[in-house]
Amino acid sequence: MKDAAWARTEVDRFILTALEAKGLKPSPEADRRTLIRRASFDLIGLPPTPEEVEAFVKDPAPRAWERVVDRLLASPHYGERWGRHWLDLARYADSSGFHNDLDRPHAWRYRDYVIRSFNEDKPYARFIAEQLAGDEVPGADEETLVATGFCRNGPSNDDNMGNNKEQYRLDELDDVISTTSTVFLGLTVGCARCHDHKYDPVTSADYYSLLAVFNGTVKRGVPMESDDKDKAKQVVKLQALVETKGAVPPTHLLGRGSLQNKGPVVPPAAPLVLVSNPLRFPEPEPDAKSSGRRRTLAEWIAAPENPLTWRVLANRIWQHHFGRGLVATPSNFGFNGERPTHPELLDYLAARLIADGGGWKALHKLLLMSATYRQASQPNELGQRIDPENALLWRASRQRLEAEALRDSILAVSGKLNPQLGGPGIKPRIRADLLTASQRNKWPVLMSEGPSQWRRSVYIYAKRQLLMPMMELFDAPTTTDSCAERMQSVVPTQALVLMNDEFVEDQAGFLALRAVAEAGENLARVIERMLLLALAKPAGPERLKQAVAFVEAREAVYAKVPSPTNLPRQRALTDLAHVMFNSSEFIYIE
DSSP: OTTGGGOOSHHHHHHHHHHHHTTOOOOOBOOHHHHHHHHHHHHHSSOOOHHHHHHHHTOOSTTHHHHHHHHHHHSTHHHHHHHHHHHHHTTOOSBOOTTTOOBOTTTHHHHHHHHHHHHTTOOHHHHHHHHHHTTTSTTOOHHHHHHGGGGTOSOOOGGGOOSOHHHHHHHHHHHHHHHHIIIIIOOOGGGGSSSSOSSSSOOHHHHHHHHHHHTTOEEESSOBOOSSTTSOOBOOSSOEEEOSSSOOOOOEEEGGGOTTSEEEEOOOOOOGGGOSSOOOOOOOOTTSSOOSHHHHHHHHHTOTTOHHHHHHHHHHHHHHHHSSOSSSSTTOOSTTSOOOSSHHHHHHHHHHHHHTTTOSHHHHHHHHTSTTTTBOOOOOHHHHHHOTTOTTOSSOOOEEOOHHHHHHHHHHHHTOOBOOOOSSOBOOOOOHHHHTTOOSSOOOOOSSOOTTTOBOGGGBOOOTTSOOHHHHHTTOOOSSSOOSSOOOOOOHHHHHHHHHOHHHHHHHHHHHHHHHHHHOSOHHHHHHHHHHHHHSSOOOHHHHHHHHHHHHHHHHHHHTSOOTTOOHHHHHHHHHHHHHHTSHHHHEEO
């Protein structure tokens, strides 16, 4: 390597080798204000405070950056940020979807389980086992039963399943099989339900062998009819998928996926293309509480000898730090998926995950400590010509804030973010005229909001029939299927909602009040404080001059309409705060 001194970690050596092979050079390191803002959003989904920014900017210690990374990884907000990424994959929602969109009053327990697991840096093997086989793992308890909500998160129609209940059950298990294979293995096994996979070496027999793994399961957390008419319907305070006996009914291969076309019985197995020797599943024990099949599958998925699982995970972590995975199709490593840009680096990261015991935080730190991560995002002519998509990472990729991070940032800089962790989903204000679109499981009509609605967006009640408009406009997932990569659309309605939404306008007023409270009455100082809060950077002379002129002009307009409630300076500062919320500097991460 010509520029070996640039590399700070092994990651950089892989990146630099690929860059130099194309005649490219890495970009200079970003300034400290940019770096701390980037890392703060990456790890906790919130902007840094002005005090945190200044402390880092003025810290001359060699380990200053490392201390920032360690602090963010130790924050309880880390689990909220990275738990949200997992909830996308797990197609989490608080309602069932379909016509009636029934409430799932305890679905939030799974969301909180995920957040806790990330904060604890739970080993990935255990995380997988709890979600697929929480009733079978050692030390099984209510927490691990809640974890099996992973298998129950998909849409359901339990109150209107039709006459063919067995077909309905197979459809639900298809959702489990499809989600399990794409999330953990990066394979679209669900495509083999009706015929052998058209592109990948996955057969219908492979699909039904996975069905045999889950075929003994029953759902908990739904109303159960009691034989005793004196007893009311019972609801278990969990949403779990468990087994209650060791014997599993035979699983038939179904031609074209039809119950009317039963073929031979198939045993439980992993897809044959992924194993050198068939898995050994426990023999059925009629007196046992479960078959042990799901635990066996989970142990195989997470085994160090199964590198695909760890490559998929390493790629997902990379994706959320760099804006794009080393494999650009993060849930499809099959024939129709993209080829990895740096296959040796992907193998190295997978091996590091295994060596570190399956915890995620060590890999986060490795990536953030790299020179690759610390690059500036400004393009140059050579890089744009040779690698316009920045697949080789000759600079940092500019990224837009996700829907949750955008709303949370507005609350954080206005000083109104309620940091309360966990609990049932919140229901912020939605315009009353939009609520008529959801006829069942009604959303409350709110005229105003307060601290109970100003919590982090990961806690917003996810109603499938009516997503929060602001979340939907900024590309939050629909929750119908597993979402491996969100869109990053740029459409006029996004600007319109930031200009006209009552929530944004209210929070702009709070930011103006906060800036005055913290900086005093001097207009220039108030504006400087507002910029530090919103954009993590000081106002330059020219920008400050423009902002002062803007506020004074707006103030003069408001002063022409005198009234007891008219506060011209406050209204003018609110307008400025509103402008900041609409700025690219606020919405994008450099």
